[in-house]
Amino acid sequence: MIPDRSDLKRRSSDELLVLHAVRLAGFADSGAVVNRVDLPASSVGDTLRGLEGQRLIERMAFADSGGWILTDAGKSRNAELLREELEASGAWPVLHATAEDFESSVNPRLVRVITEWQLDRADNSVEVLLRELTDLADALSALMGELAARLPRFARYSRQFSAAVEKARAGEDQWVAGVGRLSCHIVWAELHEDLLSSLGRDRSTEPRSGDR
Structure with missing residues (x-):
C-alpha cells in the first residue's frame, strides 16, 4: 500500500523529542532541550516534568548548574520510541542511505577540518578552514x-550547523569547536549520534571516526 503523501512528513511525539534531546545532550537543562526541539518552552517544561514523574529522566546538579540525564528506563524508552517512529514512518531506507552517505562522504571531511582547527590553526589557514566549513554546511543541507x-x-x-558557521565567519571562533553551545562540532556529533541511534546502533560499538 502506497502511503498517503501527508504521512511522509511526520512530526515526532513530544515525549520522543524531549527524551531524545536529553540523550543527545547527555546532560541538559530546559534551555538546552528547547534548543534541540521544535516545541514551545512551556511544552518542554511540561514534558520534562512528566518524564521525571515516570522516572525516565532524573535531575542532577553540578556546581552551579542543574539539568536532566536519562535513567536506564529512559534509555530503554527512548530506544523503543525510536523504533516505533521508524516503523510508522517507513523512513528506514532513507535513514540508512543518509547515514551511509554521511559516514562515507561528509564526516571524514568534518573530522579533518575540526582537527586542523583545534591542533594546527595558523593565521593564514583560518579562512581556508572557514571556507571548508561553509562548503560542508551546503553539503549537509x-x-x-x-x-x-x-x-x-x-x-x-x-x-x-549553518548558523554556527555564520557566527564563526563573523569572528566568533568558539562556534567552530566550542562546548556549552551548539557549535559546528557539537551539532555534527549529535547528528552522528542521532543517525546511529535512530537505526538502533550503539555508537560505543561503532568504529571510532574521531569526530567527538
Missing part, C-alpha cells in the same frame, strides 16, 4: 533534505 522531509526532527542539524 543537501544530504539531509530527504530525511528531514520524512522525519522533521532531523531538520535542525543543517540549520544549526
Whole structure:
C-alpha cells in the first residue's frame, strides 16, 4: 500500500523529542532541550516534568548548574520510541542511505577540518578552514533534505550547523569547536549520534571516526 503523501512528513511525539534531546545532550537543562526541539518552552517544561514523574529522566546538579540525564528506563524508552517512529514512518531506507552517505562522504571531511582547527590553526589557514566549513554546511543541507522531509526532527542539524558557521565567519571562533553551545562540532556529533541511534546502533560499538 502506497502511503498517503501527508504521512511522509511526520512530526515526532513530544515525549520522543524531549527524551531524545536529553540523550543527545547527555546532560541538559530546559534551555538546552528547547534548543534541540521544535516545541514551545512551556511544552518542554511540561514534558520534562512528566518524564521525571515516570522516572525516565532524573535531575542532577553540578556546581552551579542543574539539568536532566536519562535513567536506564529512559534509555530503554527512548530506544523503543525510536523504533516505533521508524516503523510508522517507513523512513528506514532513507535513514540508512543518509547515514551511509554521511559516514562515507561528509564526516571524514568534518573530522579533518575540526582537527586542523583545534591542533594546527595558523593565521593564514583560518579562512581556508572557514571556507571548508561553509562548503560542508551546503553539503549537509543537501544530504539531509530527504530525511528531514520524512522525519522533521532531523531538520535542525543543517540549520544549526549553518548558523554556527555564520557566527564563526563573523569572528566568533568558539562556534567552530566550542562546548556549552551548539557549535559546528557539537551539532555534527549529535547528528552522528542521532543517525546511529535512530537505526538502533550503539555508537560505543561503532568504529571510532574521531569526530567527538
